[in-house]
Amino acid sequence: MPHKFNADRRDKIAKQRYQVTNWSAYNESLRQRGDLTIWVKDEALSLWTARRRTWRGGQPKYSDLAITLCLTLRVVYGLALRQTQGLMRSVAALMGFDIAVPDFSTLSRRSKGLALPSTKSRATTSGPVHLVVDSTGLKVFGEGEWLENKHKTKAKRKRWRKLHLGLNLVSGEIVCSALTVDDVGDPTALPGLLDQIGGPVEKFIADGAYDGTPTRDLLATRFGEIVEVIIPPPKTAIASPQSVLVPSVRDRHIAGIQTKGRMAWQKSTGDNKRSRAETQMGRWKAVIGPKLKARHFDNPKTEAKVGVRVLNRMTELGRPKFERVA
Known part of the structure; x- marks a missing residue:
């Protein structure tokens, strides 16, 4: 960001x-x-x-x-x-x-x-969804760090769960969610999130964890070529061999970052709206709580x-x- x-x-x-x-x-x-x-x-x-x-x-x-x-x-x-x-x-x-x-x-x-x-979802009545997806960790009820420090017990691997949320930027509504174990990657949980969306998705925004061919192919299969995918490529990303003749969306993003800089690319593509998902995660932990x-x-x-x-x-x-x- x-x-x-x-x-x-x-x-x-x-x-x-x-x-x-x-x-x-x-x-x-x-x-x-x-x-x-x-x-x-x-x-x-x-x-x-x-x-x-x-x-x-x-x-x-x-x-x-x-x-x-x-x-x-x-x-x-x-x-x-x-x-x-x-x-x-x-x-x-x-x-x-x-x-x-x-x-x-x-x-x-x-x-x-x-x-x-x-419940009646506003996403089905307000037109196409502008979907931004992110995940965060939630603590699991357990002994915690206090018992380890107090009684000098052997440190255990911290247990937590992963909460995946999909936010509609148009309505501000959470349109999809999933709770998984901590070793489930974000792209792995994405198909289950998309299954919960009944209407079309016009724009998809996510962080670099979703960067890859499987995610882009999944979005194209579910919503067609009209969906606009905005996923920031990593710093070490290189263009595909076909980028000169037939550049893909990812190739155009890489070229845009190299030409304008990453901050200007974020503003021009709307990637800066990804902060709305991070704000939603903070809202969850403030209202619902950081622990299950x-x-x-x-x-x-x-x-x-x-x-x-x-x-x-x-x-x-x-x-x-x-x-x-x-």
């Missing part, structure tokens, strides 16, 4: 200043993020009980919507499972609903492989999906509008 190339002379560069132009609406959206009526509605409690099965076996007591609602409150307010049960029990009492609240063990058991209720609460791998997958729904809901409540003042 541009700041990496300005590190040696940052003190000589004036910091850009922006001003929010919709403070009133944005402040109200920030207040609504903590409003219980935003997350708990009468329709959710009316569909609390699960439908009766027509085949043999035990009958579920709570619907998937009920479990999803409880897990959503857990993510929004940063609660443990037992505290989530207490909060939902008090909400039901205050609203006058005579319903049973799932206990903490039921929430843990049902979250494994939970099918989340479908669930332990077993299937449960953190559901936790990540619920986190995506929470951030998208907060985005729908209102976004700030900026204008540069200096």
Whole structure:
């Protein structure tokens, strides 16, 4: 990103200043993020009980919507499972609903492989998607560094999970996500992310980890040749032998960097918008948290999906509008 190339002379560069132009609406959206009526509605409690099965076996007591609602409150307010049960029990009492609240063990058991209720995605109604993809690491619940330092235990390999997110630059919505183990590369997780996008992708932006023929061939197969792929080639990249007669998109990017410089190339191609994905990662760790609460791998997958729904809901409540003042 541009700041990496300005590190040696940052003190000589004036910091850009922006001003929010919709403070009133944005402040109200920030207040609504903590409003219980935003997350708990009468329709959710009316569909609390699960439908009766027509085949043999035990009958579920709570619907998937009920479990999803409880897990959503857990993510929004940063609660443990037992505290989530207490909060939902008090909400039901205050609203006058005579319903049973799932206990903490039921929430843990049902979250494994939970099918989340479908939501209407704005990406399918706002035209082609301008997709920017990135990944970050999330800590896993465990003993941590304190136990190693306190009791001088043998240092264990740090465990973490990798969160992959795809952001639509047009709507600001997270349109695809995946949680994988730490040894899964970004290009390997990309097909699963693209499967979650129902509409066409007009522009694809990613960092250098996605640079390679498999990624470009995958995008061309899924979305055709109309998709604009913006992936920064590494410093050691060289043009292909056919670059003189039939240059590829990557060849043109290499030539543009050599002619204009990397910073000018980023601005002309829109690669600087990749910082939106990094901002989204920071937003995730600030709002949802940098650590996964669930332990077993299937449960953190559901936790990540619920986190995506929470951030998208907060985005729908209102976004700030900026204008540069200096």
